[in-house]
Amino acid sequence: MTKMIFNDQIMERENIVDIEDRAYQFGDGIYEVIGVYGGKPFLLDEHMERLQRSAKEIQLSLPYTMEQLRRNLVQLVKTNELDEGIIYMQVSRGVSSREHYFPGNSITPVTIAYTRAEERMSATEDAGATAVLVEDIRWLRCDIKTLNLLPNTLAKQKAVENNAIEAILHRGDTVTEASASNVFIVKEGELFTHPANNYILNGITRRKVIQLCESLGIQVHEEAFTVKTLLQADEVFVTATKSDIIPILKIDNQSIGQESPGKITRKIIQSFRSAIRELEKS
Missing domain, CATH: 3.20.10.10 (D-amino Acid Aminotransferase, subunit A, domain 2)
Structure with a gap:
């Protein structure tokens, strides 16, 4: 079974969606799709910079540094032995009771990522x-x-x-x-x-x-x-x-x-x- 990232850990892939995750109820989150060629993420720094910008624009504090995120994504590709395909990465504002306004600072954003094999077109x-x-x-x-x-x-x-x-x-x-x-x-x-x-x-x-x-x-x-x-x-x-x-x-x-x-x-x-x-x- 392929692995996934849940927050800061690489773990067995499973369905982990809380019904009150704001990504699920409001689409309150951001994402990136990164191409992988020959087992290597392409333009990873540029994707991470855009993720950081998107987070800033919706007032979402990323829970990890850019270096941590990069390191985890590179390791995920290696762990899954992905040669050709994509990384999907998503950060939601977190799990909170359903209110339209932003929850307080006690709520931690939820980070997930997984890989998928895809041939180039x-x-x-x-x-x-x-x-x-x-x-x-x-x-x-x-x-x-x-x-x-x-x-x-x-x-x-x-x-x-x-x-x-x-x-x-x-x-x-x-x-x-x-x-x-x-x-x-x-x-x-x-x-x-x-x-x-x-x-x-x-x-x-x-x-x-x-x-x-x-x-x-x-x-x-x-x-x-x-x-x-x-x-x-x-x-x-x-x-x-x-x-x-x-x-x-x-x-x-x-x-x-x-x-x-x-x-x-x-x-x-x-x-x-x-x-x-x-x-x-x-």
């Missing part, structure tokens, strides 16, 4: 996929990685029902991100993606792609664009932990570009794969 990256458009009905603090994901799941369900890999979200005419990923478009050899404000989650893979583009000499514009611009783009791709970089060839049955992964997207995919290989060699 290389075939989909090479072939491309389709997406649908969905109105963005989420709250206005999408920059915080909280447990409140019902609008995201509704959007993803629409994608599944339409045999698509993702639902691209828009507020009115402005494209924001997707149900579980960030959105990039390519226009005349340059990238465009929504700025990292309160309307989107600043994805760790998103940030890595922007960094790689700097080394590749590809101009990136962090600015909003419209649904019309999206549909008229030369290339479209989405980015997320473990699904990495997925070219989008059709949106709502409308073809994008040449209806095949574009030159810029393929160049970025190869650069991202090189970064993974460097991690595996380290």
